[in-house]
Amino acid sequence: RAETITVFAAASLKTALDGIVADWNAETGNTAVVSYAGSSALAKQIQEGAPADVFISAAVNWMDTLEEGKLIRPGTRVDLLGNSIVLVAHGAEAAPVEIAPGFDLAGMLGGNKLAMALVDSVPAGVYGKAALMSLGVWEAVAPKVAQADNVRAALALVATGEAPMGIVYATDAAAEPAVSVVGAFPADSHPAIVYPAAVIAESAKPEAEAFLTYLSGAKARAAFEGQGFTVLEK
Amino acid sequence: MTLSVRLTHRFGGFSLDAAFEAPMGVTAVFGRSGSGKTTVINAVAGLLRPDAGHVALDGRVLFDSSRKVFMPVHRRRLGYVFQEGRLFPHLSVRQNLDYGRWFAPREEGAGFDHVVAMLGIGALLDRRPGGLSGGEKQRVAIGRALLAKPRLLLMDEPLAALDEERKAEILPYLERLRDETEIPVLYVSHSMAEVARLATTLVLMEAGRVVRAGPAADVLSDPDSVPALGVRTAGASLHAIVAAQEEDGLTRLQTSAGPLLIPRVEAEIGARLAIRIPAQDVILSRNRPEGLSALNVLAATVTAVRLGEGPGAIIQLRAGEDLLLARVTRRSALALELAPGVACFAILKTVAVAQTNVGGAG
Amino acid sequence: MTLSVRLTHRFGGFSLDAAFEAPMGVTAVFGRSGSGKTTVINAVAGLLRPDAGHVALDGRVLFDSSRKVFMPVHRRRLGYVFQEGRLFPHLSVRQNLDYGRWFAPREEGAGFDHVVAMLGIGALLDRRPGGLSGGEKQRVAIGRALLAKPRLLLMDEPLAALDEERKAEILPYLERLRDETEIPVLYVSHSMAEVARLATTLVLMEAGRVVRAGPAADVLSDPDSVPALGVRTAGASLHAIVAAQEEDGLTRLQTSAGPLLIPRVEAEIGARLAIRIPAQDVILSRNRPEGLSALNVLAATVTAVRLGEGPGAIIQLRAGEDLLLARVTRRSALALELAPGVACFAILKTVAVAQTNVGGAG
Amino acid sequence: MLDAVPGGLGAALSPDEWRAVTLSLKVSFWATVLSLPLGVAVAYALARHEFWGKQALNGLVHLPLILPPVVTGYLLLLTFGRKGMIGGFLDQSFGLVFAFRWTGAALTAAVMAFPLMVRAIRLAIEAVDPKLEQAASTLGASRPWVFATVTLPLILPGVIAGAILAFAKAMGEFGATITFVSNIPGQTQTLPSAIYSFLQVPGGDAKAMQLVLIAIAIALTALFLSEWVGRSVARRIAGS
Amino acid sequence: MLDAVPGGLGAALSPDEWRAVTLSLKVSFWATVLSLPLGVAVAYALARHEFWGKQALNGLVHLPLILPPVVTGYLLLLTFGRKGMIGGFLDQSFGLVFAFRWTGAALTAAVMAFPLMVRAIRLAIEAVDPKLEQAASTLGASRPWVFATVTLPLILPGVIAGAILAFAKAMGEFGATITFVSNIPGQTQTLPSAIYSFLQVPGGDAKAMQLVLIAIAIALTALFLSEWVGRSVARRIAGS
Ligand SMILES: Nc1ncnc2c1ncn2[C@@H]1O[C@H](COP(=O)(O)OP(=O)(O)OP(=O)(O)O)[C@@H](O)[C@H]1O
């Protein structure tokens, strides 16, 4: 008997997840439909009783909130994916930058802006700010930060040359030909970048857990890695 | 059916305080520009809620400030011909004409084709009001009001935009309306010819007040109302019966003062007519004149003489059972020694009795 | 200054094909409702771009379809009094009146206070047009046009919404305008009294065509134009010189046919006047009548007799150097054996010469 | 019908994308049609009546214009969601569910477009000469009849303008919709939501632009249609 | 001035939030004021003239209504950014920079609000009787004079309505603004951006709602003011 499950997923997962869902549908005969939106909107919708079966968040804090609210099925939460943040610069062949404590990012920017996602609310921005703080350069850079409402918008600012540099996910940077990655932030300079996933408490469909399992499978792993994510081991 | 009106109302600098009765027939409201005629008619229509007063049509109360009665406009069943047409721009002429019929009872009344033919608007039926000339618009507005089969017709200078011939064509229809139906008409006009022809009752207004009101014949033949009417518009009416249709295009009438010849009137022999004789169209003579082109000479007796402030005098005459007014110069009045009781002859040109001055006896 | 007009234009079912010259003075355009009067005036104003034709004012080309000249409205310097007022609702009466003055040259012309007093709108100056009565609106519209100091005045039934007295007050001003300034006036009216009094030139229209045009005196005294004018509006003009102001309120005039007494006219002794005598106010007699209240008897000779289709006849008379028209019944015409060459007397009531029929000699 | 659109644009769209297009049309259509009577009524009340709470109503109508769409969507989620006050009531009483259904998308679109619709209609009503309405009532027409036979036909161009404006707005509405009903393909994924999804991932721009062009084409068609209708109505009124 | 607002709301706001409030006011004000003349001109052209490309202009004006705001913001970035065609030109020729400046936020707000403004004004113009304009021209007024002395005063209520609508829309604009000029506290962080930020983190709702109330208060004040002005203008016209 074919079943339809609804997956709420962070918008940045779309490319990889669309492929995986197509495979899963074909293999199982079930149907998974994915609603892509910002993690905060999806989480709030789940709080309001959205008919979701699986939630894949880009923000740990929203998954924590749902868990505290007993809105996810106990024991189903997994840290599905990992990502990293990188410093990008405008142009296909920008010179690499060595990212180390106290590096002169502010000096490199001069009078220009550093594009990031919202540093207090959007995960990529939060991670980026944490990294700059731990490297001791936030104070100097803060006035030069232009915050976009999501990573893609931040990337667009660099791609158009509006801002010479930006901090974005490695996954996003890789696919944009108009920018080049000039440096990666050390993994220990910021909290681990994790995409948690879980089955929603109200979901009555066994297929939801099966889908979650499938996401950790080999085929899915290949698809995620193809987009630059790291698939975290359980 | 009788309309009774008692109103007071204030606008900024203007205050209205008017009361009159409008019996069956046409009640003309006559007065200068700004004297409050439209205001009165709007209050009767319910478009204006006056400060105080009482309006009743045939016993049915339309407005009573003391009892807080105010009947909504659409329930009053009036036909209002506005000073400025107010045709519906989005409807064709035909649809404009039909508008009131949706709400009118199915009872018989003026037929569509009849009204259209009478007003000469047959060729316009499929046009929109936007492209009509001023007179065409007003004719359609009259038709629209008539076809709503109203219990009271309100007309605010309905013919002002029409040419004389068109007026002469429409007036008889308004007369027939007056005579054949039981619809009272409240009629505002600047034209004394119209008023005198149509009005059975006359209300003279000045600065928001009614200065004279009463049966039109009385008001018009009273020398004292001449100042209010304006000297050039005064005149009285003769009652007459159609005696014969002569072959040279004249109609012979019988009045209590003798025979009268006027341009042909389409009326049955024996029909009763009222002939308005403007005071300034009457010439007086002490002895019976001979060899004049004027065909009508009536024997009369002077009943009153009113010398005006200017060079004129108004002479009231009894001719048979009717009263006539004649306007002559003060000089002639003295020369002819006109005084109450004096016998004289009133000379009247046949052609001076215009179509607009002949009406069915009101 | 001369306005020359030659136009053709089509609207759906209506086609206009009119040509006339309007010299200095007042050119009245007269015709039934829907005959195309407003269309002509709009084309002159530039509000309508006719299909073809040529309009020039005093040699300045306003429109020429062959040369593709179309002068924009605001450069034509016209004063247009519209059939429906068209006051600016957002401006006070004073600001409405002042509107055209912004664009008018500073040269002298009708003064503000003068125009306001003449039109009796002094009390309205600070009001908005919204609350004005119909007649009040029209008076303000006239004032606004006059104060724009136009090179040509276009008036589309400007007095239709006014009462007789107000008309009588405004008409002399329009006459003075005609006589004292060099502004030609194109004047549309349904009222022959107005037209006859004001017009120096008359253009009769019927169904989009000019059926007669020429000096008003000629057109009006020509028995052949009676059908086009309407029998009741025909009449001719006598030229006269003020001879004396009598003490009983009459003015004695000298005409080429003899003396004439009319109600007092405020004019200098020696002033030239034109007196319109409506055809239906004239009584004819073969022998000099005695003892009548009518004070004016002029010796005359019949020059033409035109029997109408109805019971009437129009008699053209020569009285001194002027032509007169008299409307009598066919029966009287036969009884008095009126025929060209016959001598007779024209009887005229003094009071029949109304203020509106006396004009400065045009 | 839409599948018949030949070549280029159509051929390259996935079934989900096609569904987003048709869903957007459906949502915008119903949002416009169903809110129109209310829009006319509110516009009439605001234009022609004085009543207690008029300014409050006026403010309420305009709120969606003033608030960031996300906020409006969130407020809708809180009130019309299944756990929300009104949403819960409607669900239990009439089985009418908005949350995460296309009906919710329509509700959102209607709410977001409402101020535009009301403004346009209200201006049209204010331009109707009350003297014409008076004339109709003297001919025997009661208030509702006057409205139906005189006011409504005269404001038709304004109503059409308002409706099309609302339709266009509904076609473009995104922030509130995705916040309230999420972005579930085939159920609540409208064209703008689909565009958003593509803009969120690397390499999605081309696809997004393709959908943007479709959105523009639809909205402009509606717009030009309304211009044409409005003009022919105006011409009819001006006289044949 | 705004700092003087006593107690409650004001007291609880951080300096950055205050700056967002004042910036939003500044951005909306200038966006409205500066686009108004163009709005009137475009509305007049659309209402009263036939010209080549009229429908294209009409479509262009409406685009921001139809497009998801992100797309509009992105297109603005491409054209008015410093590397963009127009933006680069303006920068080099006049030193006028939009990117990351409040001027850019104002430009975005103006663009987004433009269709609303034009619609409102256009409807008002269409309601003016051309016969009054004709009357003015017979009195010697040239086209521009007629416009200034007759048309403009008569459409004033519509212009005010359009301006306030635009102002309200500008106060609420978020998606296009943040995409084009991003969110730099004190420079381009408008009230909606601040609200959005709070909505992105768990537990930020209360703070967001506080800002929402401020936005509502400002926009409604403008709205009621416009109602009042519009009404008193209408009353003046109807006759004292
Ligand atoms: N709404 C209003 N506000 C202020 N004054 C008004 C209003 N309506 C009418 N008036 C004034 O009341 C007076 C009477 O106006 P009304 O329209 O009744 O005159 P009317 O006798 O019909 O004049 P006309 O013959 O010129 O039409 C006028 O002085 C007019 O200015």
Ligand SMILES: Nc1ncnc2c1ncn2[C@@H]1O[C@H](COP(=O)(O)OP(=O)(O)OP(=O)(O)O)[C@@H](O)[C@H]1O
């Ligand atoms: N825009 C238009 N479209 C179609 N027909 C028109 C238009 N304007 C005028 N007409 C027609 O042209 C004819 C002449 O109209 P016009 O307004 O010139 O008449 P008029 O002589 O001024 O009449 P009135 O004395 O009634 O004002 C009428 O039959 C009218 O219906």
Ligand SMILES: [Mg+2]
């Ligand atoms: Mg009146």
Ligand SMILES: [Mg+2]
């Ligand atoms: Mg006309």
